[in-house]
Amino acid sequence: MRYILFFVFLLVGNQTRVYSQHALSGTITNEKKQPLAGSHIHAGTFFATTAVDGRYVINGVPQGNIAVTIEYLGYKTLDTIISMQNDRVLDISLKPDVSQLSEVVLKKTVSEKNAATQELKANVLENYSSESLGDALKEISGISSLKTGSTIVKPIINGLHSSRVLIINNNVRLEDQQWGTEHAPNMDVNTAGKISVIKGASGLQYGGDAIGGTVIVEPAHIPVKDTIFGKTIINGATNGRGGSVSSSLSKGYENGWNWNLQGTFKYLGDFEAPDYVLSNTGNREKNFSGNLGYKGENQGYSFFYSYYNADIGILRSSHISGMSDLIRAINSGQPQVIRDFTYDINAPRQELQHHLGKVNYYTFFSDASKLSLQYSFQFNNRKEFDLRRGDDRNKAAVDLDLMTHSFTADFETNSSEKVKYKAGISAAYQNNAANTGDTQVRALIPNYNKFDAGAYAIASYQANDNLALEAGMRYDFSHIDAKKYYLKSRWTERGYDRDFSNIIIGEDGQQWYTNPVFTYHNFSGSLGAKYQLNDKLTWFSNIGIASRNPNPAELFSDGLHHATGQIELGDLRLKREVALKMSTALHYAGDGFAFEVNPYYNTISDFKILIPTTIILSNRGPFPVWEYRQVDVRMFGIDLTADYDFAKNLNWHSTAAFVYGKDATNNKPLIDMPPLNLNNTISFKKENWNHLVLGIKNETVFTQQRYPNNDFYVDVTDSGEPVSTLVKISRPPKGYSLLHFNSEMSFDVLKKSKMTIGFNIQNLLNTNYRDYLNRTRYYADELGRNFRIQVKLNY
Amino acid sequence: MNVFKFLSMGLAAITLCSSCSNDDSNPVNEEEVITTLTATLTGGGQTITLTSRDLDGAEGPNAPVVTVSGNLAPNTTYNGALNLLNEAATPAESITEEILEEGHEHQFFFTVSNALATTAYAVPNDVNGKPIGLNFTFTTNATTGNGIFTVTLRHQPNKNAEGVSTGNITNAGGETDIQVSFPITVAAP
Numbered sequence: 002m003r004y005i006l007f008f009v010f011l012l013v014g015n016q017t018r019v020y021s022q023h024a025l026s027g028t029i030t031n032e033k034k035q036p037l038a039g040s041h042i043h044a045g046t047f048f049a050t051t052a053v054d055g056r057y058v059i060n061g062v063p064q065g066n067i068a069v070t071i072e073y074l075g076y077k078t079l080d081t082i083i084s085m086q087n088d089r090v091l092d093i094s095l096k097p098d099v100s101q102l103s104e105v106v107l108k109k110t111v112s113e114k115n116a117a118t119q120e121l122k123a124n125v126l127e128n129y130s131s132e133s134l135g136d137a138l139k140e141i142s143g144i145s146s147l148k149t150g151s152t153i154v155k156p157i158i159n160g161l162h163s164s165r166v167l168i169i170n171n172n173v174r175l176e177d178q179q180w181g182t183e184h185a186p187n188m189d190v191n192t193a194g195k196i197s198v199i200k201g202a203s204g205l206q207y208g209g210d211a212i213g214g215t216v217i218v219e220p221a222h223i224p225v226k227d228t229i230f231g232k233t234i235i236n237g238a239t240n241g242r243g244g245s246v247s248s249s250l251s252k253g254y255e256n257g258w259n260w261n262l263q264g265t266f267k268y269l270g271d272f273e274a275p276d277y278v279l280s281n282t283g284n285r286e287k288n289f290s291g292n293l294g295y296k297g298e299n300q301g302y303s304f305f306y307s308y309y310n311a312d313i314g315i316l317r318s319s320h321i322s323g324m325s326d327l328i329r330a331i332n333s334g335q336p337q338v339i340r341d342f343t344y345d346i347n348a349p350r351q352e353l354q355h356h357l358g359k360v361n362y363y364t365f366f367s368d369a370s371k372l373s374l375q376y377s378f379q380f381n382n383r384k385e386f387d388l389r390r391g392d393d394r395n396k397a398a399v400d401l402d403l404m405t406h407s408f409t410a411d412f413e414t415n416s417s418e419k420v421k422y423k424a425g426i427s428a429a430y431q432n433n434a435a436n437t438g439d440t441q442v443r444a445l446i447p448n449y450n451k452f453d454a455g456a457y458a459i460a461s462y463q464a465n466d467n468l469a470l471e472a473g474m475r476y477d478f479s480h481i482d483a484k485k486y487y488l489k490s491r492w493t494e495r496g497y498d499r500d501f502s503n504i505i506i507g508e509d510g511q512q513w514y515t516n517p518v519f520t521y522h523n524f525s526g527s528l529g530a531k532y533q534l535n536d537k538l539t540w541f542s543n544i545g546i547a548s549r550n551p552n553p554a555e556l557f558s559d560g561l562h563h564a565t566g567q568i569e570l571g572d573l574r575l576k577r578e579v580a581l582k583m584s585t586a587l588h589y590a591g592d593g594f595a596f597e598v599n600p601y602y603n604t605i606s607d608f609k610i611l612i613p614t615t616i617i618l619s620n621r622g623p624f625p626v627w628e629y630r631q632v633d634v635r636m637f638g639i640d641l642t643a644d645y646d647f648a649k650n651l652n653w654h655s656t657a658a659f660v661y662g663k664d665a666t667n668n669k670p671l672i673d674m675p676p677l678n679l680n681n682t683i684s685f686k687k688e689n690w691n692h693l694v695l696g697i698k699n700e701t702v703f704t705q706q707r708y709p710n711n712d713f714y715v716d717v718t719d720s721g722e723p724v725s726t727l728v729k730i731s732r733p734p735k736g737y738s739l740l741h742f743n744s745e746m747s748f749d750v751l752k753k754s755k756m757t758i759g760f761n762i763q764n765l766l767n768t769n770y771r772d773y774l775n776r777t778r779y780y781a782d783e784l785g786r787n788f789r790i791q792v793k794l795n796y
Numbered sequence: 797m798n799v800f801k802f803l804s805m806g807l808a809a810i811t812l813c814s815s816c817s818n819d820d821s822n823p824v825n826e827e828e829v830i831t832t833l834t835a836t837l838t839g840g841g842q843t844i845t846l847t848s849r850d851l852d853g854a855e856g857p858n859a860p861v862v863t864v865s866g867n868l869a870p871n872t873t874y875n876g877a878l879n880l881l882n883e884a885a886t887p888a889e890s891i892t893e894e895i896l897e898e899g900h901e902h903q904f905f906f907t908v909s910n911a912l913a914t915t916a917y918a919v920p921n922d923v924n925g926k927p928i929g930l931n932f933t934f935t936t937n938a939t940t941g942n943g944i945f946t947v948t949l950r951h952q953p954n955k956n957a958e959g960v961s962t963g964n965i966t967n968a969g970g971e972t973d974i975q976v977s978f979p980i981t982v983a984a985p
Contacts, residue, residue, distance in 0.1 A: 321972075322973060323972035323975055325975060388951065388971065390828050390894060390898065391828070391891075391897075391898065392827070438822055441824055442824060442826055488856050490857050491855075494857035510886065511852065559855065560855045561854060561855050568855060619850050619855075619860060620831070620832075620833060620848055620854060620860050620976055621972055621973060621974060718907065718948075718975065719946075719948070719966075720907065721908060721944075722944070
């Protein structure tokens with residue numbers, strides 16, 4: 002780590018250059034010559050804001066031609082190029098633009114551009130058209146992925162994932178059984194126009210429980226003018242022998258109406274590792290979304306609907322029934338089931354559907370106040386098919402219907418040029434129904450009704466030209482009313498007969514029927530500061546508190562997990578966990594060089610974690626039991642990003658992330674922490690050769706040396722004599738280093754259309770490797786070499 | 797569209813949909829659970845019954861109760877038969893038939909420690925003529941003493957792998973649906 006920092010500073014040091022410098026100043030007014038205070042002036046890499054009298058000054062502008070952009074909300078943005086030979090005065094009067102007013106909200110508050118926010122734009126997202134949200138997010142330093150095979154990918158933000166990461170899809174909090182480590186976000190990455198990530202709790206408007214962070218997915222913007230545009234992306238891949246087609250069409254009208262239609266179809270067969278077929282890893286997706294909106298002069302509304310449908314095969318050999326199966330898998334080093342390639346998907350598999358519908362309305366009261374109202378509806382159906390016997394063979398083993406209604410109202414206002422407020426309320430109702438009549442399997446997650454309500458307020462203050470401050474807080478109420486059957490033997494073993502005998506409402510044979518009810522009141526908050534040290538260097542700092550209630554798995558689990566062969570037990574006594582995260586970032590953006598260094602410290606009390614406790618015997622042999630417990634956790638880490646145009650047409654882009662996690666209660670390393678990882682890309686770009694891009698990327702993941710030792714002994718009787726055998730589940734796989742190649746060229750086709758052809762090779766050297774954060778790592782290697790072609794048509 | 801119309805629409809939708817939700821669940825007695833495995837060994841004028849009974853299933857905290865009805869005699873061939881039950885259901889369901897019908901996807905394997913006995917498959921076989929193991933022979937040697945008799949059921953084993961048809965589990969693969977160990981004693985009567 003020391004060396005990396007040293008390297009970064011070395012590069013920064015080299016950036017000092019000598020310029021002949023001038024001052025650019027002037028006054029920005031409206032068409033009636035009234036000053037526009039708070040206008041933004043960008044001159045090259047410089048930036049200034051006008052004062053109350055509309056005046057601005059930018060010092061230190063280098064000699065030569067410089068691009069100037071002047072923006073003010075509600076006015077047409079002015080772009081021009083001026084020649085700086087001496088100090089210069091540039092007075093501008095901006096013209097009103099009604100379309101602008103509806104497009105954006107007020108000026109960006111600190112939280113929208115704070116230390117921990119990073120973005121992915123459409124051009125990057127398009128590269129992941131045939132993959133998933135989790136794959137795309139890995140572009141951002143400090144984000145890794147928790148995988149099950151290669152298609153179920155969940156984002157990990159600074160070491161935390163699942164219920165600790167909120168995903169906001171088109172301003173709706175995604176509710177798709179996100180607690181499960183094998184439950185990937187139920188959304189199509191092709192619907193995203195932009196994705197931003199807030200690392201930590203400062204996304205208060207979205208929720209107070211973002212212990213890890215918030216991923217915000219926004220659709221592409223449709224301007225208010227007569228326009229029609231669209232794009233089609235076709236992907237073909239050799240690994241999986243399939244691909245995807247995604248297409249969208251957007252239409253805008255001068256009168257403010259707009260609509261958009263988008264669809265994706267994906268079809269892939271078994272993936273292949275370098276040495277064998279990963280049997281039963283094919284997947285299908287059929288997704289659709291549509292939007293109809295109106296953006297008026299001072300109000301607007303939109304109707305949105307999206308549908309996600311996926312059928313995902315789970316590696317056949319990762320399904321185990323007992324410890325001897327697990328030991329065989331670990332010892333053999335290769336999958337127990339290797340079949341010929343096929344497009345067929347059999348059990349184990351997941352069948353997922355997610356509907357999201359929403360209506361949104363907003364209105365401006367004056368230039369400075371906006372009220373937005375939104376109602377959304379989500380329906381998620383998750384079916385998991387297991388290897389079953391007899392009449393149940395074709396029945397799902399898990400079948401959950403999750404329905405969520407939510408309503409939000411957000412209000413934003415400027416009380417003065419320097420102070421802005423944002424406040425809102427939200428309410429949500431959720432119902433989970435386990436279709437046990439269809440599955441004939443006791444429900445892991447019981448039926449429940451949940452009601453949530455929340456309120457937040459955020460104030461931001463522009464203290465002076467260099468310093469901006471922000472403070473926010475949020476209150477959340479949550480009430481959950483569940484109905485669950487417990488095996489009487491489990492009920493007693495958990496000690497629930499002592500603590501919860503009052504919630505028993507019935508019995509059936511050897512099961513108790515119970516009605517657990519929980520109510521939570523949570524507070525969360527955030528403080529942020531942004532300080533402009535000079536034209537190129539900005540310092541951000543943030544401290545946030547987040548509180549998360551136990552999720553359904555943590556409360557109610559009681560069953561065998563077939564991917565790990567462990568029995569996982571929830572606990573009705575679990576309390577909320579509270580995280581306090583401090584984070585700071587230094588951001589430098591100069592000519593041809595930019596970097597960001599972002600260290601953080603996160604302390605989480607009552608962190609809920611699975612801990613192995615005992616081994617039980619059954620007719621299927623012994624099973625290890627893992628229970629949800631609460632421990633105090635300390636985490637710290639550092640994320641680095643650097644970008645350097647080191648020669649003409651050549652760029653180096655680098656990200657690195659390190660995180661240290663400790664279970665302070667037991668004084669042990671925290672399980673499942675992403676190991677140190679480095680990504681370095683060298684790319685060559687030549688605009689006048691049909692926008693040629695050639696790139697080579699190195700992805701290096703070190704071996705995770707810090708892990709808790711959860712290995713255990715069981716008696717294995719396969720050979721006749723019982724042999725006490727160590728089950729080595731703890732040690733992370735060795736680190737790896739991969740090379741990827743990518744290239745693309747663009748051509749003008751027809752009239753006003755552009756075609757981009759991309760060719761890339763993933764895992765160029767066909768390296769065998771396994772990843773610590775892949776739930777199937779005991780059973781098989783990761784994907785081997787993959788040639789992919791992408792044809793993208795923008796029209 | 798005004799704000800209040802919009803609001804009331806949203807609230808109406810919430811009320812409507814929440815009233816149609818179902819929040820009561822039905823109890824499930826899982827059909828696939830094998831609570832009870834009984835091996836009956838008949839030979840030498842004796843019938844020895846070995847039972848492993850785990851009424852709360854694989855996921856319940858209680859360990860199976862293993863009983864063996866008596867000692868085996870040396871140098872004796874017993875006809876073995878397995879019976880599988882789900883006693884968590886009322887009335888108890890037999891799972892033996894199901895295993896027999898899906899014989900091509902199931903196979904039992906037997907091991908005996910301390911060289912007390914040898915085992916061999918008996919008919920019926922599966923549709924492909926491969927052994928299932930619901931019936932078998934159990935032949936004690938001259939050796940007497942204590943040992944362990946283990947019965948393993950593999951789901952979707954590779955029945956064509958080397959040694960599998962003669963009862964060697966090493967290459968069988970598949971998933972373990974049952975693995976039960978019975979303490980046995982071979983003693984002269």
